[in-house]
Amino acid sequence: AQRVTQPEKLLSVFKGAPVELKCNYSYSGSPELFWYVQYSRQRLQLLLRHISRESIKGFTADLNKGETSFHLKKPFAQEEDSAMYYCALKIYGKLTFGQGTILTVHP
Amino acid sequence: GAVVSQHPSWVICKSGTSVKIECRSLDFQATTMFWYRQFPKQSLMLMATSNEGSKATYEQGVEKDKFLINHASLTLSTLTVTSAHPEDSSFYICSARDLAGVPDTQYFGPGTRLTVL
Numbered sequence: 001a002q003r004v005t006q007p008e009k010l011l012s013v014f015k016g017a018p019v020e021l022k023c024n025y026s027y028s029g030s031p032e033l034f035w036y037v038q039y040s041r042q043r044l045q046l047l048l049r050h051i052s053r054e055s056i057k058g059f060t061a062d063l064n065k066g067e068t069s070f071h072l073k074k075p076f077a078q079e080e081d082s083a084m085y086y087c088a089l090k091i092y093g094k095l096t097f098g099q100g101t102i103l104t105v106h107p
Numbered sequence: 108g109a110v111v112s113q114h115p116s117w118v119i120c121k122s123g124t125s126v127k128i129e130c131r132s133l134d135f136q137a138t139t140m141f142w143y144r145q146f147p148k149q150s151l152m153l154m155a156t157s158n159e160g161s162k163a164t165y166e167q168g169v170e171k172d173k174f175l176i177n178h179a180s181l182t183l184s185t186l187t188v189t190s191a192h193p194e195d196s197s198f199y200i201c202s203a204r205d206l207a208g209v210p211d212t213q214y215f216g217p218g219t220r221l222t223v224l
Contacts, residue, residue, distance in 0.1 A: 036215075043111075044151075044200070044215040086150065093139065093204065095213065097150045 002027040004089050006098035013077050014106050021072040021101045023061075023087030032090040033070040035061055036097075039083045047072075047085070057081070077105045109135050111203045113216035120191055121224055128186045128219045130201030136181040137203035141213065142174070145198040157184040191223040 003026045013019045025031055035047040048056045050063040050070060061072045070087060082105045087098040110133040120126050130140055138159045143151040155165045155176050163176035173195075175187040184203075188195050198220050202213040 043217045044202075046212060093211075094141070094153055094156065095151075095202075096153070099150045100148075 002089055002091055002096050004087050004096050004098035006085075006087055006101050008101050009099065010102050010104070012104045012106060015079055016076050019074050019077040019081070019103065019105070021085050021087075021103065023070045023072065023098055025068050025070065025087075025089050027068075027089060027091065029091070031063070031065075031070075033061075033063055034088045034090065034095070035059070035070075035072050036086045036088055037083050038086070044086070077103075079105050079107055081105050109133075109203075109205050109212070109214045111201065111214045111216040113199075113201055113219050115219060116217060117220040117222075119222045119224065122192050123190055125187055125189045126191055126221060128188075128199055128201075128221075130184045130186070130203065130216055132182045132203040132205075132214070135203070135205045135207060137184075138181060138206060139204040140178060140184040141202045141204070142176060142184075142186050143200045143202070145200060145218070147198075151200060154186075159184075188221065191221070193223045196221055196223045 005024045033050045036044050037047045038044045059074045084100050086100045088095045112131045114129045140157040142154045145151045154169045155163045157163045157176045157178040159178045165171045178184040198218050200218040202215045204213050
């Protein structure tokens with residue numbers, strides 16, 4: 001069965017430091033992967049998807065099929081990046097979420 | 108942008124009663140909506156897929172008689188928790204799939220906090 005693993009429940013960095021949120025998946029087919037973000041007291045929203053190969057709010061994520069990973073990276077974290085981040089795998093239109101990583105960026 | 112609303116945002120009920128939660132897509136049509144459950148500081152677990160005009164499909168382990176889903180129109184899906192018990196207390200989140208959007212995207216509601224006493 002498909003699975004998404006985010007090994008870090010909590011991640012703390014200082015403002016301006018690089019940040020990487022890890023995501024690994026298990027799926028035998030061709031994956032479609034996403035990062036969702038949930039800011040405090042707000043709803044879940046799409047951050048980026050791997051097929052777009054875009055950078056949103058300075059974040060990028062590269063799909064590595066060999067390592068079955070889709071890590072989220074930002075070279076210089078900002079305080080406003082503090083939020084819960086979920087990695088998700090879409091199969092047949094349905095999303096499977098990882099456990100989430102709470103990112104805290106300290107001033 | 109596409110907006111999904113949920114009503115109510117929170118509800119407290121007595122054990123044994125039924126609670127209905129509404130999910131609406133405000134500015135787009137959604138033939139498919141999804142219902143998730145989220146426990147504190149845990150991930151979202153997909154409960155069921157709601158399809159307009161047809162029966163919902165439930166994930167393994169989700170009681171269909173317990174969690175009734177009705178998707179009567181292209182903009183409204185409802186989740187009814189029947190004979191609620193304290194273990195049903197949770198955060199319920201819906202999402203709606205905008206097929207017209209390119210690429211097809213799920214938009215999430217703000218969630219409904221259910222507390223069963």
